Amino acid sequence: MAGSKRIVITGLGPFSAIGTGKDDVWDSVLRKYTGLTQEEFVLDGKLVDKYFVHKIKEFNIEKFGIDKQILEDILRWKDRREPQDLFYLMAAAKLALDDGRINIDRNRIGLVLAHENPGLDEFYADLINEFYKLRQEDKTGFFKGINEGFAKRGHDLQTFVFLYFVAKALDIHGYSLFINNACASGLFAVETGADIIRSGKCDCVIVAASDKSSIFKQSWFRRLEMYPEDGLIKPFAKNRDGFVLGDGGAGIMLESLDSALKRKAHIYAEYLGGAFHMEAWKISIPDMGGNSYSTVIESALKNSAVNRKSIDLLVPHGVATPVTDAYEAKAITDVFGKNPKKPLITALKPYIGHNLGSTALLETVILLLSLENNTIPPTLNCQIPDAKLNISPVRDLIKTKLNTVMKTACGFAGYNGAAVFGKL
Amino acid sequence: MTPQELENKMKELVAGVIGMPLDKLSGDADFARDLDVDSMKAIEITGAIEKTFKIIVPEEEIRKIRTLNQATALAKQLLDIK
Incomplete structure (x- = not known):
């Protein structure tokens, strides 16, 4: 493959209840710190509801080094109301941009943002x-x-407004798009960013996503019987009973290999390729009899020219609902066999909660930190794996040489995606 | 299709998905409690109903289907068979 068509990751910018920035977040993962807390929703002094959430207690956009005049301009436009989803997206993008230390023509830097419902909670x-x-x-x-x-x-709920403000704040002027493919948005956004570089429109693309918990989102998932009353996300466990939400976001800097080599950038990994599919059966229920997800995983291996035996680690969606974990386990075992010794599998939501439209990107960042550090964090809260699923998540921290890893995601409406990353 | 034909077809379909002999499948047996059929199989049953009868089962109804009789009643309603 020509050098200009190869895509590498040169910047990582995660933030969540467990920390801000790659070092902080990785340190918390190693310490098994989760930031899980119980939130009280109070109206007129009256307690309306209580729910568990991986909560960011203090968030201040001014700490991310955004130009103060631009922040003031945003607050004026917003009639002094702080637009939290916009600021989260901005923070995620800025963290990745700072980590990538890029200094090229800003017209050659693109922007892809992903979010499921930006601005809706405050509205x-x-x-x-x-x-x-x-x-x-x-x-x-x-x-x-x-x-x-x-x-x-x-x-202002229109997504172009979010792109506009983030691009303005970061002085980015290349090709830009807003993505919403439910919980798989992060992976769709990575592929979109890579396509922008492959097409020659840009040399670098910042991909950023975020989400924030709220009583509205919480109520909806509880009604769908996807909320664990003990607050613990138990991926692939016999007693799994749903997920709690997690605040946060993530940014990734994608760059052409040529550009990264030219400026001697730190390269975390190469994005080897992915595959994507739209099942389009039901909104909240995957098609248990279909093969969309396993086909996506097979196709991602094919598109990245990687043999299934070469995948060292797989981070699934691991949302811990009875149905979706079973759907995911079936797809994984269809491709890699029952109880596969390889790839090792670990689910990350117990650390950070379900970050909805940003979950796939945030988990991809942690996966890339895992790759970089040759360390696999265990799947928390999975005390007894469900034997019927035929997969056994990693349950103790493992230090091992990692070369090639996969992230998969299966979102509402049947957005299925798989992406493969490897060391150069 | 007559109501009886639909009932017979539904019984075949459900028995096929859950892997149970036709004569052992009772119409009011609860999938989870009596037949050890998990919620994943109940979703597969819905998929099979949709493909066989070319209908769309409303999403909210899927979680409510707990017996063959309930599934048959829903199919009759959606196909307007009385």
């Missing part, structure tokens, strides 16, 4: 407050009140 919360204030109004008064307060804010 929803403020809308409820506004409804309450207007409850005595007639229909005309109600319309006027809502229209006046929310017309611009509704417009």
Whole structure:
């Protein structure tokens, strides 16, 4: 393959309840620190609900080195309301940009952002407050009140606005796109970023994603019976019963191998290739009788020209719901055989929670740190693996030479993806 | 298709997916409690119903299907067979 078409990772920028930046996050993973806490949702002094979450307790965008004038410009545009999803995305992108230490023509740097519902939580919360204030109004008064307060804010939910502000803050002016493929968004975004470089549009692309927990998201997953009342995510365990959410995000700097070699950048890994599919059967239920996911894993091996026996480590979605873990285990064992000795498998959500639209990217970053450090963190909370699944996640930390690794993701609506990374 | 034909077809279909002889499959046996059929198989049954009868089973109904009789009633409703 021509040098200019090979894609490498030259910057990593994770942040979550367990830390900010690659060193902090990796250190917490090694210490098995999870940041799990119980959140109370209080309205007018009355406790409405309690739920577990991997919570970022303090987040301050000013600590990420963004130009203060730009932050002020954003706050003016937002009528002084802090746009948390926008700031999370900005932080993720900035961490990756800083880690990559790139200094090339900013018109040759692209931007791909991924998020499932940017800005929606704050919009929803403020809308409820506004409804309450207007409850005595007639229909005309109600319309006027809502229209006046929310017309611009509704417009601001459009994803181009997020791209605009992040690009402005980071002084990035190349090709840009916004991605939403549910929980698999992170992997779709990596492939999209790689395509932008492969096509010659850019030499480097910042891929960033984020998500933040909220009572609204929490309530929905509880209604779907995907929430564990003890707060513990137990991937592939016999007693698995769902997931809790996790705040955070991640950025990755993708770059052409030529560009990275030219500027002598630190190269974490090469993105060898991936495969993607849209099952499109149901929103919240995977097609247990289908073969979409196993085909994606097979195709990712083919597209990356890697033999299945060469995959040292696989990080699955590992969402710990009875159905999706079974769906995922079936796909993995269809490709690698039952109870495979290789690849080793470890699931990372118990460390960071389910980061929704950013989960695949955040876990990819931790996987790449695992690759770089030749260390496999154990799957926490999986005390008794479900024998029916025929896979046994790593349960004690392993130090071993790692060369080639795979990340898989299966999102709502059947967005299935698999990506392969290797050391140069 | 008559109601009886649908009932027979549904019984064959469910028995096939869960791997159980037709004569042992009772219409009101609870998949999980009585037949040791997990929720994954219940989803497979839904997929098979959709493919066989060319219908779309609403997502919210899938988690409610616990017996052959419930699955048959839903298929009748979706196919408008009385």
